[in-house]
Structure formats: C-alpha cells, structure tokens
Amino acid sequence: MIDVNSVSVRIGQTLAVDRLTTRLDSGKLYGVIGPNGSGKTTLLKALAGLLPYEGDIRIADASLGDMPLSERAAKTGYLPQERMVAWNLSAREIVELGLMGRAVSERAALAEAMLERVGLGGHAETGVFNLSGGQRARVLLARLMATQCPVMLLDEPLAALDPAWQRQVLRLLKQLAADGHTVVVSLHDLGLAVQMCDEVLVLNHGHLVVQGAPEAVIGPEVLREVFGLSGVLHEGHLWVDAEPVGLG
Amino acid sequence: MIRMNSKLIMAVFGLLTLLSLMGLLTLGDVSLGWADYTQAMSQPESIAGQIIWQIRLPRNLCAFGVGAMLGVAGAIAQGYFRNPLAEPGIMGVSAGAGLGAAIAIVLGLGLTPWAVEVSALLFSGLVSLIILGFVARFPDRQTLILLGVGLSSLCGALMALVFNLSPSPVTTAEILGWMMGSVENRSWADAGLAVLGLGVAALMIPALGKGLRLLTLGEETARSMGVNLRRVAAMSVVCISVLAGLSVAVAGVVGFVGLAAPHFVRALGVKDPYSLIWPSAFAGGFMVLMADSAIRLLPTSNDIRLGVLTSLVGAPLFVLLAWKSARVWVGGNQ
Numbered sequence: 001m002i003d004v005n006s007v008s009v010r011i012g013q014t015l016a017v018d019r020l021t022t023r024l025d026s027g028k029l030y031g032v033i034g035p036n037g038s039g040k041t042t043l044l045k046a047l048a049g050l051l052p053y054e055g056d057i058r059i060a061d062a063s064l065g066d067m068p069l070s071e072r073a074a075k076t077g078y079l080p081q082e083r084m085v086a087w088n089l090s091a092r093e094i095v096e097l098g099l100m101g102r103a104v105s106e107r108a109a110l111a112e113a114m115l116e117r118v119g120l121g122g123h124a125e126t127g128v129f130n131l132s133g134g135q136r137a138r139v140l141l142a143r144l145m146a147t148q149c150p151v152m153l154l155d156e157p158l159a160a161l162d163p164a165w166q167r168q169v170l171r172l173l174k175q176l177a178a179d180g181h182t183v184v185v186s187l188h189d190l191g192l193a194v195q196m197c198d199e200v201l202v203l204n205h206g207h208l209v210v211q212g213a214p215e216a217v218i219g220p221e222v223l224r225e226v227f228g229l230s231g232v233l234h235e236g237h238l239w240v241d242a243e244p245v246g247l248g
Numbered sequence: 249m250i251r252m253n254s255k256l257i258m259a260v261f262g263l264l265t266l267l268s269l270m271g272l273l274t275l276g277d278v279s280l281g282w283a284d285y286t287q288a289m290s291q292p293e294s295i296a297g298q299i300i301w302q303i304r305l306p307r308n309l310c311a312f313g314v315g316a317m318l319g320v321a322g323a324i325a326q327g328y329f330r331n332p333l334a335e336p337g338i339m340g341v342s343a344g345a346g347l348g349a350a351i352a353i354v355l356g357l358g359l360t361p362w363a364v365e366v367s368a369l370l371f372s373g374l375v376s377l378i379i380l381g382f383v384a385r386f387p388d389r390q391t392l393i394l395l396g397v398g399l400s401s402l403c404g405a406l407m408a409l410v411f412n413l414s415p416s417p418v419t420t421a422e423i424l425g426w427m428m429g430s431v432e433n434r435s436w437a438d439a440g441l442a443v444l445g446l447g448v449a450a451l452m453i454p455a456l457g458k459g460l461r462l463l464t465l466g467e468e469t470a471r472s473m474g475v476n477l478r479r480v481a482a483m484s485v486v487c488i489s490v491l492a493g494l495s496v497a498v499a500g501v502v503g504f505v506g507l508a509a510p511h512f513v514r515a516l517g518v519k520d521p522y523s524l525i526w527p528s529a530f531a532g533g534f535m536v537l538m539a540d541s542a543i544r545l546l547p548t549s550n551d552i553r554l555g556v557l558t559s560l561v562g563a564p565l566f567v568l569l570a571w572k573s574a575r576v577w578v579g580g581n582q
Contacts (some may be wrong), residue, residue, distance in 0.1 A: 048472050073474030081469040086330035087464050087519045096460055099475075127519070140465070147473075 002047060002151060002182060007055035010060045016042035018206040020053070024184060027151070029177040031197035032125060032186040033212070035227055038042040038203040040186040041081060044153045059151060077149035083137055083157045091115055091139045099147035107233035114142040117172060119165070133160040145176065152176060154185040154190065158192070170196040190227070191238045194218060201224055215241050251517030254527045261530035268537055269310030274309050275299055275450055276542055310434040311540040312533035313442025314499040315509070319532020320511060320525055321491035322506030327521030328484040329389050335507035336492035339392060339485065344375030345496035347403045350410045350423045365441070365497040372493030375399055379485050381384050387481040388467070429500040429555030431540055438498045445494035446529070454489050456480060457522040464521060502555045504562040505532045513568040515569055535562065
C-alpha cells in the first residue's frame with residue numbers, strides 16, 4: 001500500500017508533479033494515464049525513490065525518503081521506459097538480475113519459470129541482442145516480476161508489444177495484483193486501461209485530475225479536457241472520434 | 249562458437265600461463281643446460297640461479313602481472329562505463345602516469361632507483377584525485393568520460409611540452425622508450441607492485457559485483473535495485489586508477505591489452521561484466537607474457553618494445569573479433 005501526500009517533483013525549472021495526493025492499495029492494478037508531459041513517468045520515478053520530491057510518500061507506513069537503499073529496493077520494483085541492455089547477456093541471466101537476493105542454486109530455475117510466464121521459456125539461453133524488441137521487453141518484465149517486490153512500478157511496459165502480448169502482459173500484471181502486490185503501470189492505450197485496470201489515475205500538467213474505476217472516471221469531459229478527444233466509454237469499450245479536438 | 253564459463257577460462261589461461269612461465273625460464277641471451285637449472289634450484293646465488301631467479305622469473309612475472317592489471321582495469325572500465333570501447337586509459341590516469349615518468353626522466357632521475365615509478369604513481373594519483381573530486385558531485389559516466397578526455401588531452405599536451413623542453417636527444421629517446429613499454433630488467437620489487445595492484449583490486453572487486461551487473465540494465469534500474477551509483481563510481485575509479493597507474497609504473501605504457509582482454513573473454517562466452525573481470529586478468533596476463541616472449545624470440549637488431557608489439561599483434565586480432573561480433577553489436581540496442 002502506498003500513501004502519497006501532497007507530493008511535488010521538479011525536473012529542472014518545471015513542476016512535473018504538482019501537490020499530488022493519492023492512496024494506492026495492495027491487490028489492485030492501477031493505470032496511470034494522461035497525455036505526453038502530464039507527469040506519468042515522473043510520478044513513477046518518484047514512487048520508486050529515483051527522484052527527489054517534496055511531500056511525503058509512505059510504503060506500508062514507512063517513509064520512502066527515510067528508507068535505506070536496500071529496504072527501498074526490497075519494497076519497490078521499477079521497470080523503466082528505456083529498454084537499453086548494455087551487454088548481450090542471455091535472457092536467463094537478465095532475469096537472474098532480479099533474483100540477486102536469492103540463493104544461487106535457486107536462481108536458474110526461478111528465472112526459467114518467470115521466462116515461461118512471459119512466453120519465452122524456450123529462449124532462456126538466447127542472448128538479448130538476438131531477441132526482438134517485444135521479446136526483450138518481456139524478458140525485462142520477467143526480471144521485474146522475479147523480484148516479487150510488494151510494489152511494482154512499470155513505465156509503459158506495453159510499448160513494442162504486439163496487441164496480443166499487450167493484453168497478456170496486463171493479465172500477468174492483474175495476476176500479480178491479485179497475489180497481493182500493488183501494481184502501478186503507465187499506459188497510453190485508454191482502451192486497455194479501461195478494460196484491464198482496477199483503477200486509473202488521470203494526470204494532466206502534473207495534477208491528478210481524477211482517480212477511480214475506469215468506467216466511473218473516464219467520461220466525455222475527461223477525454224475532451226485532458227486528452228483532447230471527443231468520445232465516450234460504452235460497455236467497457238472506448239469509442240473515440242478519429243479527429244482529436246483542441247485543448248484550448 | 250566455443251562457450252566457456254569464467255572458471256574454465258581462468259583454468260585454461262592459468263594452465264597455459266604456468267606452462268609458459270616454466271618454458272620461458274629457458275629463454276634468454278644465456279643458454280642454460282640441465283645442470284645449470286639444477287644448480288639454480290639448489291644454489292640460488294650461483295650465476296645460473298641469479299639468471300633464473302633475479303632476471304628471467306621477475307621479468308616473466310612482471311609481464312603477466314602488468315597484463316593482469318590491465319585486463320582487470322579494462323574489464324571494470326567497460327563494465328562501469330557500459331562501453332565496449334572503454335579501456336584503462338579512459339580517465340586519463342595512464343596519461344598522468346606517463347607524464348609523471350617523463351618528468352622524472354627529464355629531471356635526470358631516470359637512473360635513480362624508484363624515482364620514475366614513484367613519479368608515475370604520484371601523477372596518476374593526482375589525476376585520480378581530480379576524478380574522485382568530480383565523482384563526488386557528478387557520478388554519471390558521461391561526465392567521467394568527458395573529464396577523462398580532457399585530462400588525457402591535458403597530460404598529452406604537457407607531455408609534448410616535456411619533449412619540447414627535453415635537454416638532449418638521449419633524454420627524449422629515454423622517455424620514448426618508457427612510453428613504448430617494457431618489462432626488461434624488472435625486479436621482484438616491480439613484480440611486487442603488480443601483486444599490490446591486484447591485491448587492492450581483489451579486495452574491492454567483490455563490492456562492485458552487484459553494481460556492475462545491474463548497470464547492464466541502466467542506471468535507473470540499478471538504482472531502483474538498491475545500487476549506490478556514487479559508491480560504484482568511486483570504487484571503479486579507485487580500482488582502475490590503482491591498476492592503470494601501477495601498470496605504467498612497472499612497465500611504461502602497454503597499449504591495447506586493457507581494451508582487448510575483456511573482449512577475448514566475451515568471445516569465449518562470458519558476457520556478465522562482473523564474471524569476466526578475473527578471466528580478463530588471466531587473458532591479459534597471458535597476452536603480455538606471450539608478447540614479451542615474442543620480443544625475445546624475434547630476430548631483430550633492436551628489441552621491439554612491448555607496447556608496440558601488443559598493439560601490433562592485438563589490433564588485427566581485435567579487428568577480426570569486432571568483425572565477427574559486428575552483427576550482434578549493431579543489432580543489440582536498436
């Protein structure tokens with residue numbers, strides 16, 4: 001469980017997140033949505049303890065700012081947007097990086113089990129440079145899942161994935177949430193956010209515009225004011241006109 | 249392609265090194281027979297004993313030690329900077345050590361015991377302190393690389409000034425000889441410097457393991473998994489500086505080994521930036537040992553310098569390796 005109390009984050013001179021307050025419970029999959037520059041990545045980085053912030057972030061009642069690095073790492077797992085891998089390690093070796101706290105004898109089997117879950121069971125010994133962008137994204141997701149952190153923060157994990165794997169990854173994340181993790185994921189696909197997330201946080205200009213069940217909060221007004229789109233949410237599906245409308 | 253794990257690579261290079269060290273004791277200007285070797289073993293103070301114990305063995309051990317230091321420094325540099333082109337000289341420490349040696353020589357201290365080595369170490373230490381000062385404020389690798397380029401250029405310019413002000417062609421030739429690297433006439437004390445460098449590295453390397461491994465996935469992932477980047481940067485700088493500085497102090501500038509040794513280990517199948525550190529030591533040590541042996545075997549009127557040969561032999565091999573790996577690297581991070 002994460003409590004965020006009036007958190008602001010500055011990137012240079014820009015106030016990227018502005019006095020944001022929210023509560024994120026265990027057992028739920030949260031989608032962070034908003035247009036480019038709305039503060040999604042900044043919020044996730046702040047929750048991971050990677051950016052200095054004003055205000056208070058508490059994870060299971062412990063202040064994130066006061067946590068030693070090792071405790072913070074044990075509580076929060078973070079998957080960055082950037083998928084750069086410096087060396088041509090095998091998929092198994094990459095996943096094992098998420099298992100450094102475990103006994104060496106356990107790591108290989110656990111890593112291979114995680115790779116199975118992301119559909120790469122047959123690629124454990126393949127070098128990541130020899131995998132496609134989507135496969136590599138799934139290897140990195142498996143690395144995060146292997147950490148078993150109570151809080152998992154994922155910045156656009158669906159980028160580079162084909163439509164089927166976008167859904168499959170969200171199902172995996174939903175399963176992690178069902179297992180008791182707090183899973184927070186930034187997304188651009190509003191349709192998937194509506195269909196798969198338990199709650200969404202709509203950000204705009206660093207502000208939390210609204211938070212709640214997707215059907216309850218993504219209405220024509222939010223679509224128009226935040227995303228510059230004209231559309232409606234109908235029976236779990238988002239209908240959006242082809243032409244975006246101006247934000248004014 | 250052959251795939252070996254790090255222990256097997258160390259075992260293979262270790263065995264090759266041991267056999268080479270034994271074989272190389274027979275190599276030298278004076279040819280020795282079995283009786284001489286027996287005498288050398290039983291009477292170390294005999295002439296044969298002095299040739300073996302005071303000339304050949306220290307030289308061979310220095311060659312291996314210098315290569316091992318450069319291999320370790322190169323592996324740490326590539327791991328920390330996440331750059332396959334990184335090598336021990338990337339931060340300007342080697343250039344600083346070379347400048348220190350040149351200044352000692354130009355001041356007429358070339359024949360004073362330890363003066364050149366100490367001066368090389370002092371200057372490499374000075375460069376390291378400047379780098380550590382920057383690390384304390386800016387621990388990111390780009391800043392360090394830029395700083396290293398700047399410091400290398402400055403040391404290069406000062407080196408040119410030393411040549412410019414050199415009092416005689418003999419002094420200039422002496423500096424040039426140092427810059428081209430050699431382990432000729434090295435003593436047990438020089439071999440001890442190599443052991444010192446590798447000992448310092450052995451103490452620090454285990455603490456670098458998690459950081460170097462997780463930096464494979466970038467700084468954000470590493471930090472999110474509890475890596476203190478400032479600490480990893482500072483420890484990497486200290487390790488690389490000590491090893492690069494000591495290698496220049498012992499043997500002058502021996503190029504290419506620090507760059508190539510980790511790549512040879514990668515080509516044998518070890519990709520993990522931590523696991524390849526010690527195999528790179530064995531690979532680098534073996535490379536320099538072989539290069540130094542070749543110098544003694546080549547029928548040239550003037551001895552080819554060690555640094556010249558390592559680059560002459562290593563560079564084409566490295567180009568071949570790069571050619572074979574190009575597809576993987578190019579496809580790696582698109």
